[in-house]
Amino acid sequence: MHQLIKKVLVTEEQIIARSKELAKQITNDYAGKEAPLFVALLKGSVPFLAELVKHVEMDIEFDFMDVSSYEGTESIGDIKILKDLDRSIKGLDIILVEDIVDTGRTLTTVKQTLLNKGANSVKIVTLLDKPDRRVVEIKAEYTGFEIENEFVVGFGLDYNQKFRNLPYIGVLKDECYR
Template structure:
């Protein structure tokens, strides 16, 4: 799927496929340097992190294992309350491991803050976070994020794993939707 396939649903491209790739290369190089000689467990948060995790993992030269979690946060409509339920837990034991949570986007930080606390309680050697996108203006709690791809405005974005109603995840870029898509 590309911009032409979206027709008038696309308002604008915020980050191109090339920009995302260049930044992932830079993030991977930093992660490789930080974890030199260590094995890292990448923990992807389903479903949005699938594209970021796959593309980042392929760029890494350090030894990585991968695992996935699915969590649901309760709130009113599109707003997270930070009350989280695990829908799919990790298969891996975290004890003594270097864990890198891989996210597509961080906005309020409420769910991620809970996840960080949950994973740290499982006895890992370290837990850090890598995210492709962060919306600093949407933050409700401070979360220490070690690797950030891009800081973006507090707008609703799709593509590169991000969806609207499960659509647009497979766009190779990050874009904003035209208001008519979500205003009905």
């Protein structure tokens, strides 16, 4: 365990096992239909996307958006699209891949943006859900783990761009950000 981590909330083994379960659910939900386009939100969702898609049993494509709403440990509520999709999504079903659903602001804005661009449907798959922090009502169709209101890092999640490479989800020691 990293010296600045107070505790591990979700182990690497748990993440892999749950990613397999979510991939099976998605595969079953889209059986006999055209495969959805997976749209991952940079940068945090990349490790989760990589683990998830290894287990999806259909030919899929993925693309990326880069959106920002955080400074330090707090969502500032101002959503900025820094990188848009590289292709048209008109008429496509989308699986929006996120690392964590926190306040709900980012996902609500991105989901509506994708629908406005002509997506047929937008479903959300998230590694983590933190419902106690929700200020905008949104629910993921596929959720890895529900967690308490603690600031977490690892497996893509960061604190000031650090700790993304940890293979687990952990809670930083308080002295790191207070």
